[in-house]
Amino acid sequence: MADGAPRALHIDDPIIRLDNLSKRFGSLVVFENLSMDIARGKTTTILGPSGTGKSVLIKHIVGLLAPDDGSVWVEDVNMVTAPERVKLQVRTKFGMLFQHGALFDSLTAGENVEFPMKYHRRSWSAAKRREVAMEKLRLVELESFYDAPTASLSGGQRKRVGLARAIALEPEVVLFDEPNSGLDPLTSATIDDLIRRMQRQLGITFIIISHDIVQAMHISDYIGMLFGGTLLEYAAVDDFLHTRHRTVRAFLQRNVDLPEMDDSELIDP
């Protein structure tokens, strides 16, 4: 698995399939022949230390970046070769929570949530848009912040409004880029609970990029670890804890109690 080519985890009917994906920035190899399937209707977390290309990977999934080699399949559409028109259609199936929310500061919290509806639900009246935005804000427990200027929101609130916007069009997949970065432990826990609750309520596919092991354990069905340009380990949560990869164990050890393992059983990348 260390060479990145084979899929360690078999997933029936994946919603997203990455095939031998390679990306370089100049001489820097971000990932090489990376392959993985993302399970439909489940939460998959991609772990890894900072600078391992997690955010680059998520941008490939949604088509914001193109790989040097390989393909990204979203159901039956290859996002690498699809015409722009088709890519735009596929993107309507996605919602994304950006690292810092990526809210439009000139709008209120509610207007931010309404924003995608204005362009993709043109037949909806202003009242209908407001009603749906309010419903999404209620899901993230911020309905009383509808008219709040974005600039007045705290970091955690911005992320929750960003999450409400991400689910505004009822997407099939929601991507999270470091949902807990820059948040205090209490707010992080609130966000984790929110993600878990929303996944249960909505049953949609969540893909989370994080370096927060504890969060990954709490909210994921599957965890993958990206390191040195390859997917070192990718498994269901319980199996992930039994990893034989020395590097993965080292990454987990500080925050998680791992089952004892003889040194001879461990493998190196």
Add this chain to the structure above:
Amino acid sequence: MSAITRFLARVGAFGLFVAAFARATVTHRPPVERTFEEAYRIGVQSLPILIIVNIFVGTNLAVQGNNAFEQLGGQSMVGTFVALAGVREMAPIMVASMVAAKAGTEMASQIAVMRIQEQIDALEVMAINPLWFLVTPRLLGILLVLPGLTMISVALMLASAWFVAIVQLGLNGSDFLAQCAEITHGADLVYGAIKAFVFAIIICLVSCFFGYTSPKGPAGVGRATNAAVVVSAVVCAILNYLMSELLYG
């Protein structure tokens, strides 16, 4: 990478940006409401500074024209000089420079901040073409107002020059206006509008390009904003000369 290679790479990137923008604009319906918002914002925000600057450009044209022609005993030429310099050259380029400094820097910095705060990525994920959303209304808005701002500037320059000619220089106001009317024609105003139209395209596309391709971080926003105003002003100045040669040469 050498400076020439970097320059050529940047020019190439600008070409690709313009092509992508053109494709986005023709494949989407025009953002009418946002176009008028931009037109209002650019027009209204630029107006106070344009009024002040153009009034004093007009006064200086009259004073310097008088200084030059007084020595030759040709003070009757002051109106001709002001009209030629003001209507044909100074008004269009002054408006372009002021709008580049005011609205152009605002476009560049706003878009650069949106870039570093991932708001442009957010637009793409929401399947909203960012070039259509950010650049199209700004271009249509500036195209709507820049010719008008140029005409206002022409009027202000001539009026302030006329006022100084009478009050400060003691010239005959009627003669001054007659000289202006004799040397300028309707075509001059049309040419001024054509120049404004071209400058509007340059200011908007250059400013949006530098904002859109801004390097990360606050320093990147500063560099993008600075480059936007410098490149816009230089390109407008060069084009002003070339267009004057073409239209009046």
